[in-house]
Amino acid sequence: MPLLSDPALADEGARKIEFAYTRMPVLAELTSRWAENKPLRGHRIAACLHVTTETANLCRALVAGGAQMALCASNPLSTKDDVAAAIQRDIGAEVFAIHGCDRETYYQQVAGVLDIEPTLIVDDGADLTATVHEHRPDLLPAIVGGTEVTSTGVVRMRNMAADAALAYPVLPTNDALTKHLFDNxxxxxxxxxxxxxxxxxxxxxxxxxxxxxxxxxxxxxxxxxxxxxxxxxxxxxxxxxxxxxxxxxxxxxxxxxxxxxxxxxxxxxxxxxxxxxxxxxxxxxxxxxxxxxxxxxxxxxxxxxxxxxxxxxxxxxxxxxxxxxxxxxxxxxxxxxxxxxAAEAHPAEVMDMTFATQALAVRYLAENTDELEPAVHPIPVAIENEVASSKLAAYNITLDELTNRQQSYLTSWQLGT
Structure with missing residues (x-):
């Protein structure tokens, strides 16, 4: 059963989520495409993230992609109770998040999302990843990969990999240029x-x-x-x-x-x-x-x-x-x-890039389960370029293109002084 402060707050949360969605064009376009081709069909995603309007729209994309999803809070003070209620009611992810909860309740929420027996982990701070490895190793065989969106979490996961404790491949979303150059x-x-x-x-x-x-x-x-x-x-x-x-x-x-x-x-x-x-x-x-x-x-x-x-x-x-x-x-x-x-978390415009990168990283893990060993792998450059190009298009910005002569120069070594 979900853990919510007050399901009756859902209407207020829904209005805020939709307002943020209008300022997240990259994620919105991805959601529209994924609603048709369902690249995450058959996967169960356990996520530990700040429960904000922007996170709600990441959940919307992942659920549209065909995934079953459960979400818990990565920080008790960042949870927006109205947003949590709206995600539960409208988006289809099961939510375990109460603003200002104590430490015991926090880890009850973490345990709640793991009850879906996930195949993919979406983390913010590595609490979910650490809990799976330390307390729920029975779940590890089914997990094909995970992502991590914060600097702190990436450090924890690299330390796990260095200790040979990491049991599945991880993509460090925080390391993507489309994340840390803008979000951070x-x-x-x-x-x-x-x-x-x-x-x-x-x-x-x-x-x-x-x-x-x-x-x-x-x-x-x-x-x-x-x-x-x-x-x-x-x-x-x-x-x-x-x-x-x-x-x-x-x-x-x-x-x-x-x-x-x-x-x-x-x-x-x-x-x-x-x-x-x-x-x-x-x-x-x-x-x-x-x-x-x-x-x-x-x-x-x-x-x-x-x-x-x-x-x-x-x-x-x-x-x-x-x-x-x-x-x-x-x-x-x-x-x-x-x-x-104490504030409204990150603006939707930057989280548009962060969560689009996160969503594409999840898809990449789902599509390459047999090719990635347990380790922290770099985010593919193609994902960064796809997100950046989509964001530029939303701003109506066009780029110069290299001529054949310029391209040839950049790939040769014979021409010098």
């Missing part, structure tokens, strides 16, 4: 700043924003904070990314030096213990801290809770902690994924 940079950049402003209503112009990590998500957050008038400091462990941040005009400092200057600290690393109480004790009074990474490990929230002398709720998604030194730290969204928990 523009989507995360926008929704993180959106979540920050909704939770605090603070003025970014003149503020000092410390961005931990300068991968694609960090680049996006830093660019948007800077565009709103903030001074941006980047912290990094990777010398190449640190150099890139410097040449992009950012200050680059270690966290221990950046913390005393911060108005806002946002983590985007995918690692743990990036901001600790030691750092917080050095921050100015009223510093805002938030996380834009997938898991709530980047800020040591447990350490903050046990160290603080008091805490109080001051705004939605904003809790004030007073440290023994007497200064206050404002933690947003419990240290969870800020743009998903």
């Amino acid at each position: 940079r523009y989507g995360t950049g926008q929704n993180t700043i959106d979540g920050l402003l909704r939770a605090t209503n603070m003025l970014l112009a003149g503020a000092t924003v410390v961005v931990a990590g300068y991968g694609w998500c960090g680049r996006g957050v830093a660019a948007r904070a800077r565009g709103m008038g903030a001074e941006v400091i980047v912290t990094e462990v990777n010398p190449v990314r640190a150099l890139e941040a410097k040449l992009d005009g950012m200050r680059v400092l270690p966290m221990r030096q950046a913390a005393p200057q911060a108005s806002v600290v946002i983590t985007t690393t995918g690692n743990r213990d990036v901001v600790t109480v030691e750092h917080m004790r050095a921050m100015p009074d009223g510093t805002v801290i938030a996380n834009s990474g997938h898991f709530d490990l980047e800020i040591t929230v447990d350490e903050l809770t046990t160290t603080a002398t008091s805490r109080r709720y001051v705004r939605e998604n904003c809790v004030e902690y007073t440290l023994p030194e007497g200064h206050r730290i404002l933690l947003l969204a419990e240290g969870r994924l800020l743009g998903q928990a």
Whole structure:
């Protein structure tokens, strides 16, 4: 049986899903084609994703392709209860998702989707993949492959492969250019700043924003904070990314030096213990801290809770902690994924590309089950090109074409200086 907060919310969710669908032309065109040729007929898909309007439209495409599908939430705070109800009622996927649920209920939801005995896994953070391997190995023989849409999840799956623990092939959707160049940079950049402003209503112009990590998500957050008038400091462990941040005009400092200057600290690393109480004790009074990474490990929230002398709720998604030194730290969204928990998640326009890439990766796995060994395989370039070309067509953008003479030059070596 599905796990929903309130099925009566379905009408409101349906309106939001349709609004997003109008801004997802690539996925809409794919859905239309798949409704006719059913490339996923006979497959059972278990998915663990943020339950948002954009995810609903990915479900629409996969179900239109002929798959039986069950969906659970990849983060309790990102779940939209009205959207979950509409997916269950209108799209045909069985849904296990309740906003704000506790950890026990979260894993009940994960177990619920696995009861369909999936042949394909669609993951966001690798919780579903890890659960299958650790607790439901009886399901592994039927699973022909999986996809993973986040940086954090891809790292987990590569670690599984390195340990020879991965039992089926995985396509890392996050590694596709049509995903991370747009979703991570523009989507995360926008929704993180959106979540920050909704939770605090603070003025970014003149503020000092410390961005931990300068991968694609960090680049996006830093660019948007800077565009709103903030001074941006980047912290990094990777010398190449640190150099890139410097040449992009950012200050680059270690966290221990950046913390005393911060108005806002946002983590985007995918690692743990990036901001600790030691750092917080050095921050100015009223510093805002938030996380834009997938898991709530980047800020040591447990350490903050046990160290603080008091805490109080001051705004939605904003809790004030007073440290023994007497200064206050404002933690947003419990240290969870800020743009998903306190804002509207990624815009439909970028998720159009991400989920079209995800859907085509699922089809590729279904069609190539006998050719792929258990490993993390690259997304085929043909999938990236198909998504990008379709998106350009939706924007009415046409490209130049190489002449025969140009093509010949690019494939020869004889012509030189």
